Amino acid sequence: MAVAEKKNVKGINNDGQTWPQVLAILIVCLVPFTCDLFFxxxxxxxxxxxxxxxxxxxxEEEGSYFTVIPPISMILTSIFFSNLNDKLGRKPTxxxxxxxHIIAWILTATATNxxxxxxxxxxxxIADGLMFASVPMxxxxxTTPKVRGVWGNALNFAIYLGQFAITAIGSxxxxKQTSYICICFPVIHISLFYFMPESPYFYIMKGRFEEARESLRWLRKKHDVEEDFILLKADVERQMSESGTWKDLLTINSNRKALFAGVFxxxxxxxxxxxxxVVYTQYIFQKSGGNLSPQVSSMIFVGTLCILNLVGGYTLDLFGRRLSYIVSLATCGIVLLIESVYFYIDQFETQIDIKFLNWIPITxxxxxxxxxxxxxxxxxxxxLGELFSAxxxxxxxxxLTALFGILVCTITKLxxxxxxxxxxxxxxxxxxxxxLVSTILAIYLIPETKGKTLEQIQQSLKGSKKTNENNGVKTNPSP
Structure with missing residues (x-):
């Protein structure tokens, strides 16, 4: 019988609850929300x-570097943050x-050049580098697999909500006014997240077992977490028993698979x-024309992105990560090709009257x-939080954070x-x-992590048959 179906000896219901995990996710997501206000x-x-x-x-040339500087800063600093999570802990980081974030908003509010x-x-x-190094982890x-499958997408939702918020406020x-409004969010984050628990993974890694139990009790809202703790301790200790040097990212097969999947x-x-x-939304709609103003078009675009991303988290547990990604790549590729053809005709084939198609850019x-x-x-x-061994x-x-910075920097300037x-x-x-090319590559490079614990994902990357346990009699309730 699974742990969640048991009752402790005192007769207290020990099923546990998921809302503490959800609460912790929502509060920690104030960080990516603020990051994307800036982005x-x-x-x-x-x-x-x-x-x-x-x-x-x-x-305009000077302004074009506004989009380039944050990812460059993230690239240069992210490597220094790799040990913070393991030395200080996830929560302090x-x-x-x-x-x-607070410093950056003050600088923006007072900027005159x-x-x-x-x-x-x-x-x-710098804040971006810290966020990607700590929040997904x-x-x-x-979270348990069930909570992670539904609420793990809250990070993405917070990112797009931040994009929508800055688009609306900035309109x-x-x-200066926007900076004073937005500086409230990191202050709120510090005030609330201070009361959230540290990751039980970190406590176990440091041998602080009683603190790990307390963290699990808070997150699962259960009186008896001993079996959860024992299973989680075994998973963490097995993963930590593996060599964890920089070289091992490439030389150990499961780590290499995880890294290649993340890079792809x-x-x-x-x-x-x-x-x-996202960063050139109004610019694109201004250049492409259309019946709506760039401000309205950008709010529709980012608002739709925000809402649909919230819904998208629920579909992953229905169709799986790999299938969802493949279908998404293929359809986005076709749509972008149509957009490209429209913009080419509009700019270079002026003898063709396509005014009746000016709905194409926004649609x-x-x-x-x-x-x-x-x-x-x-x-x-x-x-990001699923692929790698502890x-x-x-x-x-x-x-992957440094790579993300390089890509954002390069592609926005490109x-x-x-x-x-x-x-x-x-x-x-x-x-x-x-x-369109990535649609084919995704079939071979992306592992399926739907419904699996972090340990089961590692066994899957190693090619172990143990990964099928979640479809059988017993499911490991650990993260």
């Missing part, structure tokens, strides 16, 4: 700052995250164009968002270069080709 900040403010010569006197904006973007990038370790407020997921996602569409992007939200937008971030998790996440030199159709063509 998407350039979408509503780039045009405003460039056009406001009386206060800022910043050129996440709490530290709000410090650079391009260098102060650059400084704020640099500090915001924390969510993966405090009605200036730079990040590359295929970012080359799908989402970072560009195409809405269709893109629909299918993106059920795969591309969900799977890569969710699997022995190399911090190192693996730091590599969009500016391609659009300036070849036209708006060219980046859409590049993104389309990536999605």
């Amino acid at each position: 998407s900040w350039s979408s509503p403010f780039l045009l405003k700052i460039i056009n406001d010569k009386s206060i800022y006197d910043i050129s 996440i709490l530290i995250n709000s410090v650079p 391009v260098w102060m904006f650059y400084a704020s973007r640099l500090v915001a990038g 924390y969510i993966g370790e405090i 009605y407020c200036d730079v 997921l990040r590359i295929s996602q970012q080359l799908g164009g989402i970072s560009v569409f 195409g992007m809405m269709i893109f968002v629909l299918f993106y939200s059920f795969g591309l937008g969900v799977v890569p971030t969710l699997m 022995s190399v998790k911090a190192k693996g996440l730091s590599v 969009f500016h270069v391609l659009t300036t030199n070849f036209g708006l159709y060219s980046p859409f063509l590049l993104f389309s080709v990536n999605c």
